[in-house]
Amino acid sequence: MSKLELRNVGVRYGNIVGTQELSLRLESAQTVALVGSNGAGKSSTLKAIMGLAKYPVGDILLAGKSIKQMPAFEIVRAGIGYSPEGRRVFGGMSVLENLKVGAYSRKGGEFEADLQRVFGYFPRLKERASQRAGSLSGGEQQMLAIGRALMARPSVFLLDEPSLGLAPVIVERIGDVLQEIQRAEQLSIILAEQNAAWALSIADQAVIVELGRVTMTGPAAEIAEDPRVQRAYLGI
Numbered sequence: 001m002s003k004l005e006l007r008n009v010g011v012r013y014g015n016i017v018g019t020q021e022l023s024l025r026l027e028s029a030q031t032v033a034l035v036g037s038n039g040a041g042k043s044s045t046l047k048a049i050m051g052l053a054k055y056p057v058g059d060i061l062l063a064g065k066s067i068k069q070m071p072a073f074e075i076v077r078a079g080i081g082y083s084p085e086g087r088r089v090f091g092g093m094s095v096l097e098n099l100k101v102g103a104y105s106r107k108g109g110e111f112e113a114d115l116q117r118v119f120g121y122f123p124r125l126k127e128r129a130s131q132r133a134g135s136l137s138g139g140e141q142q143m144l145a146i147g148r149a150l151m152a153r154p155s156v157f158l159l160d161e162p163s164l165g166l167a168p169v170i171v172e173r174i175g176d177v178l179q180e181i182q183r184a185e186q187l188s189i190i191l192a193e194q195n196a197a198w199a200l201s202i203a204d205q206a207v208i209v210e211l212g213r214v215t216m217t218g219p220a221a222e223i224a225e226d227p228r229v230q231r232a233y234l235g236i
Contacts, residue, residue: 003028003063003188004049004080004156010057011044011212018044018053019212026156031182031189033203033220035196035233041212042192043085046158049190050082051075062156081154085161087145091134095125098133098144102151118147121177139170146174150181156188157181163195171195175202196233200224208233 004026011018019041026032034042047053049060051072059068067075076082090098099118103111119126122143128136133144142162149157159178163171179202182189193199199220200206206223208216216223223229 002026002061003030004190005061006045006049006058007061008058009045009048009055009060011041011048011053011055013053017212019048019055019209021058022209022212022214023058024207024214024217026188026190028188029182029186030205031178031191031203033196033199033206034190034192034209035199035206035223035229036194036209037233038194040209042209043160044212045209046082046084046160046190046192049075049080049158076152076154079153079155081149081152081157083142083145083149083157083159083162085164087138087141089133089136089141089144089148091132093133094130095133095136095144096129098148099125099151102148114151114153118150121150121181122147139166139174142166142170142174143177146177154187156190158190158192160192161194162191163193163198171198178202196229197224 002025006022006024008021008023009019010021022041022045034045036042044053048055051070059066062078067078099115124140125143125147133141162174175198181187191199191203200223203220206218206220207214
């Protein structure tokens with residue numbers, strides 16, 4: 001049984017098509033790169049999974065159970081974390097307060113242990129725990145967005161354009177940390193990215209989307225060597 005499965009999901013915004021009969025599978029402890037140009041349907045796919053976009057067509061299953069009728073807060077409680085495009089940190093709140101917000105759906109204790117776990121991945125956040133999130137650099141805000149989602153202890157983690165607007169050295173660092181997190185916590189990750197070269201380099205599997213449809217899928221290393229992908233996304 002797949003950790004997460006999308007079956008012919010169709011998202012629409014009025015007359016605008018987000019996705020068309022889009023299907024994909026995410027296995028346990030696997031990273032899938034969801035690659036496509038701007039407007040291809042990547043964000044719509046993640047929003048549908050999170051219950052933030054309606055999909056009258058198709059179904060989404062988490063560990064074999066449909067989550068189609070679940071509100072977003074219940075989807076988080078069910079084990080899906082989400083780092084949205086543009087980071088969306090709470091700029092007027094401190095780093096620590098942002099991380100506390102990430103744990104709002106949690107039941108039970110161990111907050112402090114999880115906080116130290118996030119600080120272990122991102123020491124910079126510990127150094128700036130009392131600093132307003134809005135005063136952080138773009139890279140630090142991305143670290144905070146990831147850390148905030150991890151505070152909910154997800155088993156599935158969705159990241160929407162985490163490399164957007166960041167310097168290459170910061171993107172490389174975030175990629176290293178994502179791989180570390182995936183190995184340490186056995187997370188299943190969907191990485192939605194326009195930065196195809198980077199996403200394919202850290203993923204196990206790849207799904208190429210165009211105009212809301214899946215046009216190619218397979219092992220990330222093989223997809224990266226496909227001439228069509230190289231021409232369209234890798235500048236080769």
